[in-house]
Amino acid sequence: MKLARPIALLPLTSLALTDVNSPTRPITLSKTGGFQIGGKTISSPLNTNQTLSCDHGYMEYFIPWRPRRTSVVMWHSSSTQVWQNRWNGGEGYKDMFLRRDYPVYLWDGPRVGRANWACETTTYVPSHQDQANFGAWNFGPRWPVWWDDVQFPTRDEAAWKHATSARYVEYDTKANVELQSDAAAIAADSGKIGTDIVYLTNSAGGLRAMMTATKANGTNIKGIVTYESIGYVFPDNVNITAGRGGFGPFIVPLERFKKLAKLTAIQFVWGDHRSENFTSVIESRLAAKLINQYGGNAQVLKLSEDAGLKGSTHIPFADMDNAKVAALLDDLLEDNALDEYKDGEAWI
Numbered sequence: 072m073k074l075a076r077p078i079a080l081l082p083l084t085s086l087a088l089t090d091v092n093s094p095t096r097p098i099t100l101s102k103t104g105g106f107q108i109g110g111k112t113i114s115s116p117l118n119t120n121q122t123l124s125c126d127h128g129y130m131e132y133f134i135p136w137r138p139r140r141t142s143v144v145m146w147h148s149s150s151t152q153v154w155q156n157r158w159n160g161g162e163g164y165k166d167m168f169l170r171r172d173y174p175v176y177l178w179d180g181p182r183v184g185r186a187n188w189a190c191e192t193t194t195y196v197p198s199h200q201d202q203a204n205f206g207a208w209n210f211g212p213r214w215p216v217w218w219d220d221v222q223f224p225t226r227d228e229a230a231w232k233h234a235t236s237a238r239y240v241e242y243d244t245k246a247n248v249e250l251q252s253d254a255a256a257i258a259a260d261s262g263k264i265g266t267d268i269v270y271l272t273n274s275a276g277g278l279r280a281m282m283t284a285t286k287a288n289g290t291n292i293k294g295i296v297t298y299e300s301i302g303y304v305f306p307d308n309v310n311i312t313a314g315r316g317g318f319g320p321f322i323v324p325l326e327r328f329k330k331l332a333k334l335t336a337i338q339f340v341w342g343d344h345r346s347e348n349f350t351s352v353i354e355s356r357l358a359a360k361l362i363n364q365y366g367g368n369a370q371v372l373k374l375s376e377d378a379g380l381k382g383s384t385h386i387p388f389a390d391m392d393n394a395k396v397a398a399l400l401d402d403l404l405e406d407n408a409l410d411e412y413k414d415g416e417a418w419i
């Protein structure tokens with residue numbers, strides 16, 4: 072029996088319900104769930120019969136009733152929470168892109184969030200870093216001074232507490248970049264997250280998604296949109312020295328770097344108050360130039376200078392004007408034909 076499409080059940084008189092960007096358009100899902108992927112099984116040195124399956128990633132998925140072709144994989148650096156809600160608890164990217172009929176995936180790489188079953192000993196040391204988060208997330212020049220135009224509900228003390236307490240333990244090491252991108256490349260090649268993947272990343276997730284694209288062997292990865300990526304990947308034929316820590320630069324063989332040029336679109340997005348001489352901005356421009364030199368389609372987008380959005384933080388998709396930030400992503404997806412429906416029909 073052919074199931075009726077849910078649109079048939081909706082009052083067609085309401086324009087809001089059919090406008091894909093309307094915040095009141097219902098979210099209609101065919102399924103949700105999650106799975107572990109990648110990782111390994113190790114044996115106890117004391118008794119090889121005793122094993123531990125560990126270092127996998129965890130992928131949670133939400134599939135719309137009538138999905139578009141592109142799977143949107145949201146890759147955090149600090150917490151999946153940043154993809155779920157705006158700073159004031161309003162609508163975040165997860166619901167926005169489900170409302171637009173994109174399959175949405177929330178990814179916890181090995182060792183973070185719901186993939187914290189590690190193969191090695193890990194330690195947690197309380198770091199007293201709330202005030203450092205404030206600066207790192209570019210809420211202001213320094214704690215407790217907000218940028219005048221910041222897109223954060225500055226008078227809402229609960230919002231600040233919520234933002235800083237949502238963090239997970241993270242591992243900004245070279246080894247973790249390799250570990251997380253290994254698992255993500257297996258996930259990408261597996262087909263379990265679709266055949267048209269666009270990664271949306273924040274902060275150190277950007278470097279990991281770039282590394283993933285240089286490791287995957289299939290053609291499922293179609294795009295990467297990084298929000299405030301700290302750390303970039305470069306080819307080994309230019310005079311760039313690898314960084315020693317977890318924020319790059321990462322140097323890969325030219326043949327692997329060229330895989331980035333095969334992607335349909337790459338966009339390195341910057342929030343506001345980011346000077347051109349900020350190391351990561353310089354690196355983003357150089358990485359885009361090199362990707363394009365090999366036939367790719369990469370660009371840098373500064374939300375303030377290029378799009379007129381003032382006061383964006385390090386996590387612009389959770390900012391108070393995140394609907395405007397999302398509209399720019401709509402443009403990128405549309406311009407690159409990454410917004411098509413699986414059945415090829417336009418939504419009414």
Ligand SMILES: *[C@@H]1O[C@H](CO)[C@@H](O)[C@H](O)[C@H]1NC(C)=O
Nearest residue numbers: 115116117118119120121122
């Ligand atoms: C491991 O399993 C094998 C096969 O079941 C058994 O012969 C062996 O005694 C076990 N070793 C230990 C240390 O339990």
Ligand SMILES: *[C@@H]1O[C@H](CO)[C@@H](O)[C@H](O)[C@H]1NC(C)=O
Nearest residue numbers: 253256257258260286287288
């Ligand atoms: C891609 O292929 C290379 C060479 O065969 C292999 O070493 C690597 O593990 C593959 N990557 C993935 C994600 O399977």
Ligand SMILES: *[C@@H]1O[C@H](CO)[C@@H](O)[C@H](O)[C@H]1NC(C)=O
Nearest residue numbers: 307308309310311312313314
């Ligand atoms: C490569 O970079 C290093 C450090 O910036 C510099 O000392 C060296 O002269 C450069 N080599 C070439 C061939 O450009």
Ligand SMILES: *[C@@H]1O[C@H](CO)[C@@H](O)[C@H](O)[C@H]1NC(C)=O
Nearest residue numbers: 344345346347348349350352
């Ligand atoms: C970076 O640029 C800003 C202006 O955009 C300037 O005030 C600052 O001095 C510059 N810093 C360095 C290290 O050049």
